[in-house]
Amino acid sequence: xxxxALEVEDLVMHFGPVRAVDGVTLRVRQGSVVALVGESxxxxxxxxxxxxxxxxxxxxxxxxxxxxxTHLNRRQLRPHRRxxxxxxxxxxxxxxxxxxxxxxxxxxxxxxxxxxxxxxVSEALRRVGLRPEVANRSPHELSGGQRQRVSxxxxxxxxxxxxxxxxxxxxxxxSVQAAVLNLLADLQRDLGFxxxxxxxxxxxxxxxxxxxxxxxxxxxxxxxxxxxxxxxxAHPYTQALLSAAPVPDPAEQRARKPVLxxxxxxxxxxxPSGCRFHTRCPVAVDKCxxxxxxxxxxxxxxxxxxxxxxxxxxxxxxVRTVEGATP
Amino acid sequence: MKPVLxxxxxxxxxxxxxxxxxxVDRVSLEVGDGEVLxxxxxxxxxxxxxxxxxxxxxxxxxxxxxxxxxxxTELIGADKRTLRSIRGREVAYIFxxxxxxxxxxxxxxxxxxxxxxxxxGLSRQAARARSIELLKLVGIPSxxxxxxxxPHQLSGGMRQRVMIAMxxxxxPKVLIADEPTTxxxxxxxxxxxxxxxxxxxxxxxxxxxxxxxxxVVADLADRVAxxxxxxxxxxxxxxxxxxxxxxxxxxxxxGASPAAGRHAETHRLNEIPGLVPLLSEQPDxxxxxxxCPRAVDFCTTSQxxxxxxxxxxxxxxxxxxxVEV
Numbered sequence: 001x002x003x004x005a006l007e008v009e010d011l012v013m014h015f016g017p018v019r020a021v022d023g024v025t026l027r028v029r030q031g032s033v034v035a036l037v038g039e040s041x042x043x044x045x046x047x048x049x050x051x052x053x054x055x056x057x058x059x060x061x062x063x064x065x066x067x068x069x070t071h072l073n074r075r076q077l078r079p080h081r082r083x084x085x086x087x088x089x090x091x092x093x094x095x096x097x098x099x100x101x102x103x104x105x106x107x108x109x110x111x112x113x114x115x116x117x118x119x120x121v122s123e124a125l126r127r128v129g130l131r132p133e134v135a136n137r138s139p140h141e142l143s144g145g146q147r148q149r150v151s152x153x154x155x156x157x158x159x160x161x162x163x164x165x166x167x168x169x170x171x172x173x174x175s176v177q178a179a180v181l182n183l184l185a186d187l188q189r190d191l192g193f194x195x196x197x198x199x200x201x202x203x204x205x206x207x208x209x210x211x212x213x214x215x216x217x218x219x220x221x222x223x224x225x226x227x228x229x230x231x232x233x234a235h236p237y238t239q240a241l242l243s244a245a246p247v248p249d250p251a252e253q254r255a256r257k258p259v260l261x262x263x264x265x266x267x268x269x270x271x272p273s274g275c276r277f278h279t280r281c282p283v284a285v286d287k288c289x290x291x292x293x294x295x296x297x298x299x300x301x302x303x304x305x306x307x308x309x310x311x312x313x314x315x316x317x318x319v320r321t322v323e324g325a326t327p
Numbered sequence: 328m329k330p331v332l333x334x335x336x337x338x339x340x341x342x343x344x345x346x347x348x349x350x351v352d353r354v355s356l357e358v359g360d361g362e363v364l365x366x367x368x369x370x371x372x373x374x375x376x377x378x379x380x381x382x383x384x385x386x387x388x389x390x391x392x393x394x395x396x397x398x399x400t401e402l403i404g405a406d407k408r409t410l411r412s413i414r415g416r417e418v419a420y421i422f423x424x425x426x427x428x429x430x431x432x433x434x435x436x437x438x439x440x441x442x443x444x445x446x447x448g449l450s451r452q453a454a455r456a457r458s459i460e461l462l463k464l465v466g467i468p469s470x471x472x473x474x475x476x477x478p479h480q481l482s483g484g485m486r487q488r489v490m491i492a493m494x495x496x497x498x499p500k501v502l503i504a505d506e507p508t509t510x511x512x513x514x515x516x517x518x519x520x521x522x523x524x525x526x527x528x529x530x531x532x533x534x535x536x537x538x539x540x541x542x543v544v545a546d547l548a549d550r551v552a553x554x555x556x557x558x559x560x561x562x563x564x565x566x567x568x569x570x571x572x573x574x575x576x577x578x579x580x581x582g583a584s585p586a587a588g589r590h591a592e593t594h595r596l597n598e599i600p601g602l603v604p605l606l607s608e609q610p611d612x613x614x615x616x617x618x619c620p621r622a623v624d625f626c627t628t629s630q631x632x633x634x635x636x637x638x639x640x641x642x643x644x645x646x647x648x649x650v651e652v
Contacts, residue, residue, distance in 0.1 A: 039512035040483075143602050173369035173603075174539065178583035178596035185595070200512065203585040207595070244513040246520070246542030247586045250565045253545040258517035262468075263484030265512075280514075 003030040005065055005162040005194035006051060006084075012059035013046050017269045020046040022218035023060070025295075026196075028162065033188060033195040035205035035226075037241070038215035041265060044198045047215070048166045051196065052086045053077055065161050082112060085155035089167035091147035095139040101125075101150050102135030108158045124153040128183060145176035149183065156187065163188075166198045181208065203245055206230060211301075214238045217276040218268055220295065224303030234298060234305040236281050236319045243320045259319045275308065283309060283317045330357040331533045332381070332501050337393035337403075339376050339385065348606045350376040352557040353393070355633075358501060361531040363523075365548035365565070367538055369580075371603055373557040374537045378503050381535070382420050383410045398500060416446045419494035423506040425486035429478040435462075435489045436474035442496040461492040464529075465522050484515035491522055498530060505537040520546055541584045545569060553577045556604050556614035563638040573638065573645040575621045613643065621646070 006028040013021040021043040028034045038044040049055045051062055053069055061070045064083045072080070085108075088094040095104055105124055106117045114120070122132035128149040139147055148168060155163055165184065169177040185208050188195055199205055205212065206226065213223035214237065222235040233239045240259040247253050261280040266272050272279050278288040287308050295306040298314040310316035339351040351373040358364045366374045379385050381395050383402060395402040397417055402410070414420075422428045430438060439461055440454035449457060455474065462470035465488040478486055487507060494502055504523060508516035524547060526532050536547060544551055544565065552562040553574065561574040572578040582597030601618035613619070616626035621644045633639040 039514065145602075174541075174580060175369060175583045175599035178585070179598040179600075181585070182595055182598060201585070206585070240514055244517040245586075246517075246540070246546040248541035248545050248569065248581060248584045249586070250545040250548075250569050253542065258521075259514075260518050260521065261514045263482045263488070263515055263518060265482055 004028060004063070005030050006196065007063040008047070008051065008060065009063075010060040011047060011050060011057055011062065013043070013050055013055060014058045019218055019268050019271060021050070021057075022271070024215070024218075024220055026213055026220065026223070028194045028196055029210075030161065031192045031194055032210040033197055033208055034211045034213060035197045035199060035202075035209035036213050036215060037199055037202055037205065039200055039241075039265075041217070041268060042215040043218040043268070044200075044215050045166055048086065048164045048196065048198050051162075052084050052164055054086075082108070082158040083160055084162045084164065085158065085160040086164040086166060087148070087151045087155045087168045089170050091144060091151050091171070092139070094151060095147060097139055099139075100135065101137050101139065101142070104139070104150060105135070105154045105157055108154065112158065120157060121153075124157045125150075127156070127187065128153045129179075143176075144172055145180060148172065148180050152180075152183065152187070156191065156193070159191070160193055163193050163195045164198070165195060167200065168197075169204065170200070177204070184208065201245070202230075202241055203247075214241065217266060217271055219276060220304075220306070221277065222303075222305045222307075224299065225301035228299055228301060228303045232299070232314065234303070234310045234314055234316055235277075235307050236283055236309075236317065237277050239319050240282075257320070275306070282319045285309070329360075331360050331362075331398060332356070332358040332535070333394075333396040334377070334381065335394040335396075337377065337380060337391070337395060339373070339380055339392075340390045342388050342390070350389075350557055350606055351380070354554070354557075354559050356535075356552055356559070356562075358533045358535055361527060361533055363527060363534045363536055363547055363549045365536045365538060365544040365551045366554060367541065367544050367551060367580075368554035369539055369603065371556075371606065372554040373606075374554050375505055377554070378420075378505050378535060378537050381501075382414060382418050382503055384414075384420065412446075415442060415499075416497040417499055418501045418503065419497070419499040421487075421490050421494050421502065421504045421507050423509050425483065425490045425510070426478065428490055429486060431478055434475050434477055435481070435492075439474075439489070439493050439496055442493055446497045457496070458492070461496055462489070464495070464526075465489075465492045466518065466525075467492075482515075483511055484518060487511060487515075487519055488522060491519075491526070495526055495530065495532065499532065501533045501535060502526070503535045503537070506539070507536075508543060509538070509540070516543075523547060541569075541581065542586070553580070557606060558614065558641065559633065560615065560642070561638075561640045562633070567638055571638070571646075573640040573647070574615075574642050575619045575644075575646060576615050578646050579620075613641075 004027050008026040011024040036044050050057045069080050102121050106121045109117045169180050209226050212229040216237050222238045244258045274290045275288045275293050278284040293306045293308050295304045297304050334356040337354045341348045368374045380391050436458045439458040443449040443454040459470045459474050467473050508519050548565045551568045552559050555576050561577050579599040611630050613626040616622045623644050625643050631641045631643050633641045
């Protein structure tokens with residue numbers, strides 16, 4: 001039987017009337033990297049916060065290495081805390097300014113009452129490319145990239161099976177972002193943890209992810225192996241996302257024609273009927289407005305899509321080549 | 328061709344508790360009629376300070392030297408009245424964050440109209456009619472209805488379109504767009520870039536595009552100036568710059584930018600080791616030297632000046648061969 005570090009089934013998270021996450025099913029194999037991609041308001045960070053149980057889901061189940069943690073209370077969660085760690089987007093806001101770097105990185109081990117903490121902290125810092133002396137410094141003395149390395153060291157010191165990385169490089173400059181992405185890729189390969197990489201930037205995950213899941217307005221619209229999502233994206237939204245990100249090559253970029261979706265992102269309080277993407281979809285038909293599309297497998301590696309217009313063998317419209325299509 | 332905007336030896340220093348900080352160091356830029364100049368660089372490179380000093384928006388703690396000429400009129404040291412008649416009318420500014428730049432208690436029609444009443448002296452009614460036209464120009468659907476909306480009723484992309492409508496209300500000669508799409512999602516960004524492209528084509532507006540995103544540069548710019556630690560290190564036509572980056576920093580930045588379909592095989596991005604230097608006194612050296620893979624002894628003792636010509640680079644040991652990125 002295949003081993004999963006994470007199994008999320010039909011996850012629902014509502015905040016009062018806001019349906020932030022509405023039925024997400026997602027699995028991360030042991031030692032593999034899944035990128036969860038979506039734009040602001042898609043609910044991708046909420047999924048991450050449910051997984052590390054900073055939030056208690058409204059519905060569905062979350063299994064970490066075969067243990068159901070969906071509704072465990074703080075005390076019951078404690079033995080599972082070492083199985084999963086999270087790295088946040090803003091390293092300045094997620095490191096306690098009153099603690100030294102060494103205390104921050106060692107804290108998970110202290111909570112687990114481990115021994116030899118200073119030695120393990122030095123090792124963890126060295127692993128993320130920081131000198132052990134950094135342990136005596138304060139977070140504010142470090143640069144943004146160094147702080148994010150500290151966050152990563154803290155997240156990995158308990159040797160979790162799963163790392164949830166929530167936009168870990170979005171606040172960083174391009175040159176620093178490259179170093180942090182490379183570091184995460186190296187660590188993942190060397191230590192073999194599974195990773196859910198949450199991001200709005202498809203291009204940043206292409207060389208990191210084994211699988212990609214695309215989220216729109218609280219639901220997954222497409223998921224599958226990296227090569228399939230980048231090579232033969234089936235959902236119009238995935239296609240639009242891929243076409244919208246400008247590439248740093250003037251000749252190539254000017255030959256492309258981004259799919260324009262219109263500016264109005266519907267509200268998660270009152271999501272559109274039928275397919276939630278229909279209000280911005282350039283190729284939507286009547287059925288899309290009334291019938292909710294089920295997610296189904298359309299290709300190898302468990303490539304799934306939730307769109308009426310894609311046939312079972314994965315053929316369907318490509319909005320990148322549809323002329324004059326407007327929502 | 329005579330440039331519309333001519334920045335020469337612009338230096339900006341700030342007085343702070345920690346002493347004098349040099350944010351911009353002898354920057355020279357030119358923007359031709361209807362040209363899009365991208366000023367690209369990472370946080371703290373001085374790109375926004377450069378832009379703000381062009382529009383005269385810097386606080387009193389800033390000490391600005393050098394010259395900024397708009398169609399021959401000197402803006403640095405100009406009196407308040409001259410600046411007021413130029414700002415918003417001849418030079419317009421779009422900020423990164425459209426929510427905090429719009430006034431939440433007035434309708435968007437009122438805010439666009441204010442520009443027209445102040446600078447062009449239009450009546451309330453004429454201003455409203457022109458506001459609707461402008462909203463259509465920037466691609467806002469049902470403009471007649473939207474003109475009465477308050478900012479909170481609009482999405483982020485719509486708000487940025489409103490900001491652009493306000494900025495071009497008086498048909499400015501130069502539009503400064505400071506990270507106009509950074510706060511927006513990529514699917515929204517594509518639409519905003521389209522609007523800017525349309526303005527240049529239809530109105531012939533010159534645009535100074537401030538950005539950190541090389542994809543945006545590749546999409547929109549005619550010419551590019553790369554800034555690093557307060558200085559322009561390289562400038563060239565956009566195709567030339569991407570094909571033959573000569574400054575090692577430019578080459579590094581290009582290699583570090585993730586782009587779909589480029590890194591899948593190598594499984595690695597190029598890194599630029601080290602950190603951006605602090606903005607204290609500008610040393611008599613290349614500020615990139617300690618991070619530079621091509622640095623030679625000379626780089627730490629003497630500051631390289633920009634070469635002349637179409638493709639200018641400030642480097643003692645520039646990259647000559649085309650780089651694979």
